[in-house]
Amino acid sequence: MRIPIGDEDRRMQSSWFSNTNRIRFDFSPTKEIEDWWKEHMFDPHGLTPEALAERFTASWADHRQIEFKTIDPDRPEISFSVHDSSGDATVWLVDRCIDLDGKFVEALRMAVADDWQFEGIGRRLMKNAVDTGLFLGCDRIRLDADDVGRYSWVRMGFVPDRGSWRSIREACIRSLMQFSQTLGPARTQEIVMMLMSNDPKTMRLIADLKDPVEEPRLRRRGGLEPQVVPLGKAMLLGDCPIWAGEFDLRDATSLSLMEDCVDATR
Known part of the structure; x- marks a missing residue:
């Protein structure tokens, strides 16, 4: 039996919020969150949660581990953490928060391991934040x-x-x-x-x-x-x-x- 298109869309939308070995959510995404994300992030920008985090760290070609802290449709606000997952030790970590009403990105934290200092990793990750902020129509990045x-x-x-x-x-x-x-x-x-x-x-x-x-x-x-x-x-x-x-x-x-x-x- 053919699945109605509405059900297909719902299944695809729900899959964006499934915990995997690459991404996890510190909360249980509700239907309200899923619908809000589709309306405000996927339809206008083509971004799933994973794609958003990857865009903020686009200069790093290797694997990443993504953790979403909050997606709050009422504020509206999105916060997440990303770190590399390509080796035994973490090379870098970033925390980002997006306030869509205030049109700003908050660069909450960024750390680069001592052995990887002076390689330009931090600069390139901040440039990723600038590029993504512009893409989302934000005015400012705070830190x-x-x-x-x-x-x-x-x-x-x-x-x-x-x-x-x-x-x-x-x-x-x-x-x-x-x-x-x-x-x-x-x-x-x-x-x-x-x-x-x-x-x-x-x-x-x-x-x-x-x-x-x-x-x-x-x-x-x-x-x-x-x-x-x-x-x-x-x-x-x-x-x-x-x-x-x-x-x-x-x-x-x-x-x-x-x-x-x-x-x-x-």
Whole structure:
């Protein structure tokens, strides 16, 4: 007996939400969730849950393990975690959340194993988030920048919020004083005046400062000697606090910075 087309569609739709060795759900998907997904994700964008997670991690060619935390049609919000599953140890992990009403993606967490650092994996995964955010019609990507992200994310086009920028300015001025003897009074005063700006985008200028300085807290990989690094990197990886900020997906300059940083890793 021929199955009516409606039943075929329902079976296909339900299969998107079945736990497999590649994807699992931390909740029991209801018919409401399945119907909402079809209307808001599959019909307009052609994305199943697995395809959405794969798009957010498209730069990684090997196997992935996907875990959906929430799909909330009322908010509406989608959150999930993805990590590589191609070997015995995890190479990278990302947590993402999409707020469809607010039109933003939240980059909740990203980690890359120590042995895989400096390979450009984090940059490419963030570029995947940018590309997918644009594809979904989002305006922004939000994150909290910590560790090396305090420097690298601003280089890739992210900008701190105003509250974070005030804290960053204070920390940068303190850090700058450590290098004042190397820089000299005129150059030091020039950078202090730069830091007086209330515009959070000034952080891009700080990150781009190339004066060579020796930062004792940044040591060569596997060694004890301090690194000689650009001043902007020393300031933002020294005393700079964790900061909250966002990437404007409508801003051509931000998009260009993202492209340039990713191209530099190829």
